[in-house]
Amino acid sequence: MDSTSSSSGTSTSDVSTFERWRRRFSIITGLGGTEEERAADLEAHHHEKCERWKRELMTYSPAVVFMFKHLKLHGCDVSSGDLICVPCDSNRSGGFSPEAGAVLLCQSKLMSKSHMEDTIMHELIHMYDHVKFKVDWNNLRHHACSEIRANSLSGDCRWSREVMRGFLGFSKQHQECVRRRAVISVRANPACPDEATAERVVNEVWDSCFNDTRPFDEIY
Numbered sequence: 001m002d003s004t005s006s007s008s009g010t011s012t013s014d015v016s017t018f019e020r021w022r023r024r025f026s027i028i029t030g031l032g033g034t035e036e037e038r039a040a041d042l043e044a045h046h047h048e049k050c051e052r053w054k055r056e057l058m059t060y061s062p063a064v065v066f067m068f069k070h071l072k073l074h075g076c077d078v079s080s081g082d083l084i085c086v087p088c089d090s091n092r093s094g095g096f097s098p099e100a101g102a103v104l105l106c107q108s109k110l111m112s113k114s115h116m117e118d119t120i121m122h123e124l125i126h127m128y129d130h131v132k133f134k135v136d137w138n139n140l141r142h143h144a145c146s147e148i149r150a151n152s153l154s155g156d157c158r159w160s161r162e163v164m165r166g167f168l169g170f171s172k173q174h175q176e177c178v179r180r181r182a183v184i185s186v187r188a189n190p191a192c193p194d195e196a197t198a199e200r201v202v203n204e205v206w207d208s209c210f211n212d213t214r215p216f217d218e219i220y
Contacts, residue, residue: 050085050107053116061117067124070215076131094119096126098137122154138191140201145209147182
């Protein structure tokens with residue numbers, strides 16, 4: 001008997017195809033299997049999608065490829081292994097780990113490939129600042145500057161993203177978004193005692209950091 005077939009004549013490939021569709025059906029409907037199996041299947045689905053989008057962006061996104069080029073010029077040769085798709089408990093879509101020198105992508109929080117592109121760009125700008133400017137992340141002024149640049153240059157504050165968040169404005173919308181998101185990030189720094197301090201630090205470094213678009217010529 002063919003080793004790829006069971007005694008009923010069903011091939012291994014047929015069984016694996018059925019199992020893939022069963023799991024996909026379970027993910028979509030929430031039916032079938034135990035709660036733990038459905039959660040594991042959903043996480044595996046998020047991970048596979050995250051890895052696929054990541055590969056595509058690393059190859060075809062002009063902005064991501066541009067950042068890789070400029071990071072390499074400063075001695076930081078970013079590979080696929082430096083962009084890590086992981087489960088996250090928070091509502092953040094990603095993060096930069098200075099200790100690991102890696103970008104973390106929260107695989108279940110990324111709503112689209114363009115959302116992932118903005119997230120990767122945001123974190124790569126933090127990585128760029130880390131290697132070029134030797135950022136001390138416990139220094140609130142350093143942190144605020146990098147957050148201003150990352151929010152401004154990544155696409156995080158484009159008008160369409162702000163509308164999706166429920167912020168609708170036309171006058172200085174980009175600047176307001178950058179400032180608001182920078183304050184939120186600095187406030188989350190353990191070294192920041194309160195929101196007033198976060199706002200003050202962001203204001204102190206605003207002009208120089210908002211106008212610093214390196215490695216871009218301008219806000220893209």
